[in-house]
Amino acid sequence: MNVPNKFPELERIDKITHRFKKLGVNFEREVLSTIDYKGKEYPVHGFVIGSKDTSVPTFGLFGGVHGLEKIGTHIILNYLSSLSYRVSMNDFVKKAFESVRFVSIPMVNPVGVRHNKRGNGNGVDLMRNSPTEAVGKKIPFASGHRKSSKIWWYQGRKGVLEKESETLINFVKEQMFSSEFSMALDVHSGFGMKDRVWYPYSKTADSFPDEKKAVMFKRLMKLINPFHIYHVEPQSDSYLIDGDLWDYMYDLQHFNPKYSGTFLPWTLEMGSWSWVKKNPFQLFQATGLFHPIKPHRVKRTMRRHWWLLDFFTNSVANHENWEKLIK
Numbered sequence: 663m664n665v666p667n668k669f670p671e672l673e674r675i676d677k678i679t680h681r682f683k684k685l686g687v688n689f690e691r692e693v694l695s696t697i698d699y700k701g702k703e704y705p706v707h708g709f710v711i712g713s714k715d716t717s718v719p720t721f722g723l724f725g726g727v728h729g730l731e732k733i734g735t736h737i738i739l740n741y742l743s744s745l746s747y748r749v750s751m752n753d754f755v756k757k758a759f760e761s762v763r764f765v766s767i768p769m770v771n772p773v774g775v776r777h778n779k780r781g782n783g784n785g786v787d788l789m790r791n792s793p794t795e796a797v798g799k800k801i802p803f804a805s806g807h808r809k810s811s812k813i814w815w816y817q818g819r820k821g822v823l824e825k826e827s828e829t830l831i832n833f834v835k836e837q838m839f840s841s842e843f844s845m846a847l848d849v850h851s852g853f854g855m856k857d858r859v860w861y862p863y864s865k866t867a868d869s870f871p872d873e874k875k876a877v878m879f880k881r882l883m884k885l886i887n888p889f890h891i892y893h894v895e896p897q898s899d900s901y902l903i904d905g906d907l908w909d910y911m912y913d914l915q916h917f918n919p920k921y922s923g924t925f926l927p928w929t930l931e932m933g934s935w936s937w938v939k940k941n942p943f944q945l946f947q948a949t950g951l952f953h954p955i956k957p958h959r960v961k962r963t964m965r966r967h968w969w970l971l972d973f974f975t976n977s978v979a980n981h982e983n984w985e986k987l988i989k
């Protein structure tokens with residue numbers, strides 16, 4: 663029989679849950695699924711904060727898809743924690759949650775986070791695991807492959823969705839697809855020197871149907887904060903991948919006439935190579951390329967992206983205003 667588990671990220675989730683429960687806003691935290699790995703249980707938690715009406719504007723924040731990139735999970739947990747304090751201290755914030763929703767899975771791949779693995783317990787790279795196939799110039803292995811679970815970027819067996827992928831898809835479907843306007847931000851680290859904010863597609867260099875809206879959002883970002891640090895671009899500008907879960911979910915929502923709202927999935931890819939450049943010792947540590955090691959750099963990374971998360975939250979809540987303003 664599998665036994666429940668304990669590790670820092672799970673304990674943090676429990677603490678934050680405890681605080682939210684006392685705040686008088688609608689709050690749910692649910693164990694969406696449980697992953698069994700080597701005799702232990704790894705819960706995947708989903709948070710829903712704010713209005714119960716799934717048609718209102720919704721911001722979804724996701725992390726820990728690649729377990730090694732645990733800084734993403736930490737950034738989200740810090741944001742959730744801060745949000746809990748702000749809800750209790752700031753009536754404007756509390757009031758806002760009556761008409762918007764904030765949803766989150768801070769740790770999509772708990773086995774990976776706990777054991778410093780990119781993939782899940784089966785060695786599958788969840789961000790290569792959906793049924794979509796890329797068309798265009800792919801990078802051998804890194805764009806996704808089905809050769810062996812021992813090699814990074816393994817997509818898993820054809821036609822088989824991993825439990826974590828299924829959990830994420832079902833949660834996004836239930837919590838975001840029916841919204842009049844929703845944006846997701848999936849937090850990653852480990853590619854390049856710059857901090858990038860990517861919009862779809864990653865399966866093709868062709869534009870995605872909501873490209874115009876994504877570009878409007880990019881302009882809004884520049885208007886609100888002309889000195890922001892992000893390179894905002896389609897993911898396909900960097901590389902193409904097979905099996906991207908967000909491409910898959912975007913198509914699922916966009917091409918289903920049942921849903922009339924806009925669903926824009928974004929990825930924050932923190933350029934962690936600069937962490938290594940400044941601290942080459944990181945190369946020799948398991949999580950080195952993907953997680954800043956020196957405490958001051960962890961703090962700096964937390965601070966650096968704070969603005970972006972607030973900007974997404976505010977932009978989702980006020981989407982009608984900027985959609986009218988920006989042409």
Ligand SMILES: [Zn+2]
Nearest residue numbers: 728731850851
């Ligand atoms: Zn990643």
